[in-house]
Amino acid sequence: MTKPNHHIFADGELSRNESTLRIDTLDGETKYLPVESVDSLYLHGQIDFNTRALGLLNDHGVPVHVFGWKDYYKGSYLPKRGQVSGNTVVEQVRAYDDKRRLRIAHQVIEASIHNMRANIRYYSSRKGDFSTTLDKLSELKERVTSTETIDNLRAVEGNARKQYYRCFDTILREPFALERREYNPPSNEANALVSFLNGMVYTTCVSAIRKTALDPTVGFVHEPGERRFTLSLDIADIFKPILADRLVFRLVNRQQITVDDFESDLDGCLLTEDGRLTVLQEYEETLDRTIEHPRLNRKVSFKTLVQTDVYSLKKHLLTGEPYQATERWW
Amino acid sequence: MQVIVVYDVPADRTHVYRKLLRRRLEHLQYSVFYGQLTPGQVEAMKNEIESELEDDDSIVVFETTNQAAFDFTTFGAAEAPGSRFT
Numbered sequence: 001m002t003k004p005n006h007h008i009f010a011d012g013e014l015s016r017n018e019s020t021l022r023i024d025t026l027d028g029e030t031k032y033l034p035v036e037s038v039d040s041l042y043l044h045g046q047i048d049f050n051t052r053a054l055g056l057l058n059d060h061g062v063p064v065h066v067f068g069w070k071d072y073y074k075g076s077y078l079p080k081r082g083q084v085s086g087n088t089v090v091e092q093v094r095a096y097d098d099k100r101r102l103r104i105a106h107q108v109i110e111a112s113i114h115n116m117r118a119n120i121r122y123y124s125s126r127k128g129d130f131s132t133t134l135d136k137l138s139e140l141k142e143r144v145t146s147t148e149t150i151d152n153l154r155a156v157e158g159n160a161r162k163q164y165y166r167c168f169d170t171i172l173r174e175p176f177a178l179e180r181r182e183y184n185p186p187s188n189e190a191n192a193l194v195s196f197l198n199g200m201v202y203t204t205c206v207s208a209i210r211k212t213a214l215d216p217t218v219g220f221v222h223e224p225g226e227r228r229f230t231l232s233l234d235i236a237d238i239f240k241p242i243l244a245d246r247l248v249f250r251l252v253n254r255q256q257i258t259v260d261d262f263e264s265d266l267d268g269c270l271l272t273e274d275g276r277l278t279v280l281q282e283y284e285e286t287l288d289r290t291i292e293h294p295r296l297n298r299k300v301s302f303k304t305l306v307q308t309d310v311y312s313l314k315k316h317l318l319t320g321e322p323y324q325a326t327e328r329w330w
Numbered sequence: 331m332q333v334i335v336v337y338d339v340p341a342d343r344t345h346v347y348r349k350l351l352r353r354r355l356e357h358l359q360y361s362v363f364y365g366q367l368t369p370g371q372v373e374a375m376k377n378e379i380e381s382e383l384e385d386d387d388s389i390v391v392f393e394t395t396n397q398a399a400f401d402f403t404t405f406g407a408a409e410a411p412g413s414r415f416t
Contacts, residue, residue, distance in 0.1 A: 004366070008416045018349040023416055031416055036354045037365055277415065284414055 002303045003039035005287075007280055009273070014049040016056045035060045039303075040207045044071055044276070063210055065203045070270045073199045078210050085213035091317040092218050102153075104220040104313070104323055106144050108234050109157045111325030113141040115241035116164040118328040123249070128170045136163050154221065157237075164241075173253045185268025189259055192269045193251070196276065197244035198236070200283050205232040205239065208306045212314050235313075238325050239306055247286050251279065291330045332400045333372060334392040335363045346382050347389065350375070356411055364411045 008014070012025035021033040021041075033041075035056060041064045057064060057079060064077040095101060117137040124130040140160045147153045161181075168178040168190065178190040186192040206229055209216045219230025221237065251257040261275030271279065287303040300308070309326045316323035335355060337347050344361070351357070354375055355365035367375070372393060379389055394400055404410055 004412075004414050006414050006416070010416050018345075018352060020349075020353045025416070032352050032357050033416075034352060034354045034356060034365060036371065037367065281415070 002287075002301055002307070003037055005040045005042060005284060006033055006038050007042040007044060007284075008047060009044045009277065011046040012048070014043075014047050014053050016052045019056070021053065021056065035062065038062055040065060040203070042203070043067065061211075063207050065206070070265070071196065071199075071276050073203065076203065076206055078206075081210075081213065088213040088314060088318060089215050092215055095317050096218055096220060096224070100317075101220050102148065102150065104316070105150055105153055106147075107323050107325040108221050108238060109153055109160075110141055110144050111327045112157060112237045112241070113137055113144070113160045114327040115238065116160060116245075117141070119241050119245055119249075120164065120167050122246075123167070123171045128167075130167055130170075133163050133167050136160075150221065150223075157221070171249050171253075173255070175259060176252045185265075186270065187267075188269050189262045190248070190252070192262055192271055193248050193257065193279070194244065196271055196279060197247060197283065198240055200280070201240050201243045202228075202232055202236045204243070204287065204303065204306055205235040205310075208303075208310045209235065211307065212310055214310065214314055214317075235306065235309060238309065242305075242326075242328060243283070243286055243302060247279075247282055251282060256282065294329065331367060331369065331372065331393050331395045332397060333363075333365055333367050333375075335375075335389065336392075337361050337387070337389040339387040339389070343384065343387065347379070347387075350378050350382065358408075358411055366412070 008023060010023070010025040010027065010029075012023060012027075015022050015024070017032070020035045021038075023031045023033065025031070038060075039062070041057065041062055043064060044067045054064075054077060057077070061079045063079060066074045066076065068074040095104065117134060120130050120133055120137065124134060137160055140156055140163070143156055144153065147156055165178055165181050172178070172190060176190045177188065178194070179188065181194070182188075182191050183195045186195045206216060209229070209231055214231060216229035216231045218224050219232075219234040222230035222233045224230045256278060257275060261272055261278065262269050263272050288301050290299040290301045292298075293300045296308075305326055312325075313323050315321050333355065335351055337344070338361060339347060348357070351363045354367060354371055355363035358364050372391075376391065379391075383389075402411065
């Protein structure tokens, strides 16, 4: 069982009280959070907090993800590393520098394409005939192993993603349509939904990586040295189809989210606060969904899958055991 | 596992258990706590309770590992336990 996340939408103050977290909202409500039973804390509202509160979060290894205006991801306060292992970091950087990088990148991209294809296969015949896309994605997945440079690999991935996004408009119930993937700012409702959920998947990966000694800034597919945690971006690519895209289809097709849950602003389109709340509730439920794991011989939640993926990568770096990026098997 | 803890202790000692339980569980009502804990957390909690125990204290820990068999209904002003949103 993984611990649940907690999201604070209210405005107010977060403080330490009797060795646990206390939230005083501007509405005059006081709530206590069991600090030992929270995985990650998400701040969506305007929250004041001090170093005593951060210290407590630090003691319990709880990362805090901060969102700003319209829930744009701002950054994370990560606890002091619980796992310190110079060994791991050295091996991670070595792997980035030697031939292991390409092998790991192959795994990530293969899994990513596999998971995209699994989504399309699910909706094939339900929503339309996607056989050409399915063939194309299989072909691209096969091309991965023979691709010998990271740049070409990224081109293969970009190609696959383009094929994949092209099916969205057929799958999504009208009037939702992606048309083309656009962000910063998202140009329409479907893009806004995809962007918002991709951001959530990213933070889920940041939290999972923090539980290991891996350095989140050294990724294998994405080039390190950008502002973001590139390893989180790598892992997020594997899980976006599973955690985000499938949820986008479900929310739209079951009309849990409608165009009324969006507002247009500065020639972009964004979710309203109500819309974000609905999406997050469903996202949290998705993280909790469990499936039988063939190797672990028990049921694991999707959130645990992200964690085991990261563990597998770490084990690969340290022992050379093959890294198995998560490919949807169910 | 699902855990419910209730206590009935002298007024000047409630803070002892309140503090200990709030770190792990949701404070539902004055002397009622609920949450999902790992077996390790439950064990640690029980040990801590035991080390604080005095003659007049009364504490009951309910626990079940069968999530499917666990349900609740709320009435009145009660908020649904286990909410992840504030």
